[in-house]
Amino acid sequence: MQQGCDGDATAPEPSPTTQRFLTVAARSRRRACAGHAAEEQPEGGRQAMNNIIYIVGLVVVVLAILSFLGLR
Missing domain, CATH: 1.20.5 (Single alpha-helices involved in coiled-coils or other helix-helix interfaces)
Incomplete structure (x- = not known):
C-alpha cells in the first residue's frame, strides 16, 4: 500500500491486464442488468x-x- 498525500493508504495502480478484466466484467454486468441477454435470444x-x-x-x-x- 502506498501513502496518499493526506496520509491515508491508497491502493496501487492496477496492471493493464487487471484493468482490461475489470472493463470486460463491467460491460458484461451492464448488459445483464439492462436485460439485453434476455432480448438477444x-x-x-x-x-x-x-x-x-x-x-x-x-x-x-x-x-x-x-x-x-x-x-x-
Missing part, C-alpha cells in the same frame, strides 16, 4: 435449447441404467 431458441438439454439428459439416464444392468 428469441423464445423459440430458448425452447430448442431446453429440448436439447432434455434429450441429452434422457440419453445419459438410459446409458446409466444400461450400464448398471450390464447391457451396455
Whole structure:
C-alpha cells in the first residue's frame, strides 16, 4: 500500500491486464442488468435449447441404467 498525500493508504495502480478484466466484467454486468441477454435470444431458441438439454439428459439416464444392468 502506498501513502496518499493526506496520509491515508491508497491502493496501487492496477496492471493493464487487471484493468482490461475489470472493463470486460463491467460491460458484461451492464448488459445483464439492462436485460439485453434476455432480448438477444428469441423464445423459440430458448425452447430448442431446453429440448436439447432434455434429450441429452434422457440419453445419459438410459446409458446409466444400461450400464448398471450390464447391457451396455
